[in-house]
Amino acid sequence: MALSKRSHRWPIDIWPGFVDALSTLLIIIIFMLMVFVLAQFLLGYAMFGQTQEIGRLSLQIKTLNEQLVRERREGEGLRRDKTRLGEERAAALRAAEEFSARAAEVSARLVEAHRKAEADARTLAAQALESSVLRADLSTVQTLKATLDAEVTALGGQLGESEGRLAEERERSAKAQGEGVSLREELARLAAALALAERQTMTQKAEITSLSGRLDAALANKVEELARYRSEFFGRLRAALGEQAGIRIEGDRFVFQSEVLFDAGAATLGDSGKIELDRLAATVLDLMQKVPPDINWVLRVDGHTDRRRIATDRFPSNWELSTGRALSVLHHLVAQGIPPERLAVAGFGEYQSLDPGNDDNALRRNRRIEIRFDQR
DSSP states (O other), rough: OOHHHHTTTTOOHOOOOHHHHHHHHHHHHHHHHHOOOOOOOOHHHHHHHHHHHHHHHHHHHHHHHHHHHHHHHHHHHHHHHHHHHHHHHHHHHHHHHHHHHHHHHHHHHHHHHHHHHHHHHHHHHHHHHHHHHHHHHHHHHHHHHHHHHHHHHHGGGHHHHHHHHHHHHHHHHHHHHHHHHHHHHHHHHHHHHHHHHHHHHHHHHHHHHHHHHHHHHHHHHHHHHHHHHEEEEHHHHHHHHOOOTTTTEETEEEEEEHHHHOTOOOOOOOOHHHHHHHHHHHHHHHHHSSSSSTSSEEEEEEEEOSOOOOSSSSSSSSHHHHHHHHHHHHHHHHTTTGGGGGEEEEEEEEOOSSSOOOHHHHHHHHHHEEEEEEEE
C-alpha cells in the first residue's frame, strides 16, 4: 500500500518558478528602461537648457564683439580727431607766431615812424634855430658893414687893401642878406597863406550858418505851405463829398469805410465807390493847379481790414486783401488823370485797428481806406 502510494506521486513542475523569474526579470528590465528613459529625458532637458545658455552666451559674445568693433571705430575716430586737433593746434600756433611776427614788425614800424617823427621835429627845431642864427648873423653883418664903412672913411690911404676886404665883406653881407630875405619871404608867404586859410574858414562858417538858416526857413515855409494845401484839400474834399455815412475825416486822414467802396471780401470797386473816388480825383486835379511844383507832395492810400481771418485763392490773408483794395483805389485815381508819381499805397491788414472791440460797429470802423495828403 505504501509502495503503491510512492509509485503514484506527482512529478516536480518548475514552470511557475521559471515564469516568476522571467516576470521579475522583465519588471527589472522595464524599471531599468524607465530609469534610462527618465535619465535620458532629464539629460535632454539639461542639454536643452545648456544649449539655450550657450546661445545666450553666444549672443552676448556677438554683442560684445560688435561693441568692441564700434569702440575700436570710435577709438580710430578719436585718434583721427586728436590728430586733426593737433594739426589745427599746430596751425593755430603757426598763425599766432605769424601774427606775433607781424605785430612785432608793425610795432617796429611804429617805433621807426615815431623815431622819424622825432627826427623831423628835431630837424624843424634845428631849422628854426638856424633861422634865428641867420637873423643874428644878419644883424651882425649889418653892424659889421657899418663898422667897415666907418673904417673906409677913416682909412682912405689904405684904399686898395680896404677895398678888397670891403668887397669880401660886402659879398658875405649880400649873401647873408639874400638868405635872410629868402627866409623872410618864406615866412611872409606862410603867414599870408595861414591868414587866407583862416579868412576862408571864417567865410565858409558864415556861409554854412547862413545856408542852415535859409534851409530851416525854407523847410518851415514848405511845411507851412504843405499844411495849408492839405487843409484846403480836406476842405474841398469835404465840400465835394458832403456829409455821407461811411466817409469821415480823422486828423490828417480822409477815411472811406470799406462798405462804401467794396463788397465783403472783395477788392473790386463798386459803382458807388467809383463815383466817390471820381469826386476825390476831381478835387485833387483842381488842387494840383495851385500847388507849386517845388513842393514834393504825395497822396497816400492805406488799406485796412478787420480782425476776421480770410483764406481764399486770391487773398490768402488780410495783408493781400488790404493791399489789393488800396491798389484798386490807386489804379482808379490814375485812370482819372492823377500822375502815378504823386500816389503811394500800403496795406496794413488787421494790425492797425482803430477800435479794439469785437462787435459789428468796431469791425465796421476798422474796415477802411485812408487817404492822406502828405510830403514825400
